[in-house]
Amino acid sequence: MKYAFTAQQLADLKSLLNTMATPYQRRWYAEGLAHRSRSYTKHRQAGADMFFALEGLIDALETGRNQHYFAPLLKYSLAWSRKYICHFAAKVGIHIAQDDSKITLTNGAEIAFHGGLGLSLAALHGNVYLSEYAWANHPYAIFQSALAVSCHSRYRLTLFTSVSPNPEAFAVWKRSQAKGFSQVHTIENTAAQGGLWDMQDVENLKRECTAEEFRQLYLCEWPQEVAL
Secondary structure (H helix, E strand, O other): OEEOOOHHHHHHHHHHHHHHOOHHHHHHHHHHHHOOEEEEEEOOOOOHHHHHHHHHHHHHHHHOOOEEEEEOOHHHHHHHHHHHHHHHHHHOOOOOOOOOOOEEEOOOOEEEEEEOOOOOOOOOOOEEEEEOHHHOOOHHHHHHHHHHHOOOOOOOEEEEEOOOOOHHHHHHHHHHHHHOEEEEEOHHHHHHHOOOOOHHHHHHHHHHOOHHHHHHHOOOOOHHHHHO
16 A cells, blocks of 8 residues: 655644654754764663654655664564654554555655564665664674665665663774764753753652663763773
8 A cells, every 4th residue: 555645744744843853853853964874872762763753754755765764673663663653644644554564655655664684685775764773683784784775875874772781782883983973862961952851850860770870871871982
């Protein structure tokens, strides 16, 4: 089945992005217009999967580019990105069938979801969103898959993850910094800029976590970098 969005429905999605997005998420959107490659190291529960699902849907409708959502496991890609895309589509009156693992639009764009290894990348091309690669069993392999699918200059690569102790994930993060735009977004940035957390939330988390857990999960400190 192919899904047709009207110009008004696209406008409504863009309006939804403007009203729903936090200040830092609006900057993520602007950075996506300026950079072909983006790498975000972000704190846990920053709203990245939700935001990038809406961004990718809007881009597919505006440009006709394919969108590929990668996660450590396929079930995560379906539960995170696909779920949010279906939610936003329903907000403007488009109801996507539950059994459509790949979403096809009438302008030719396809939105697909991938996870783990053993992927057949033949003929796959488009923008790529790679979520939480630091928690994949093989971060470098899934990063290479993302690079392959988005290798053409007209496509965009977006990586976003919280920090893990996996040294292979740290190596991927270091390499992604050299590819293009890179940003570290901590929970203190979110609280200062306005978003899903405030300073009282931050203080509560400090009491609930060990100092090491807080630095890694919410201040985005890679253990490998601290050890250097």
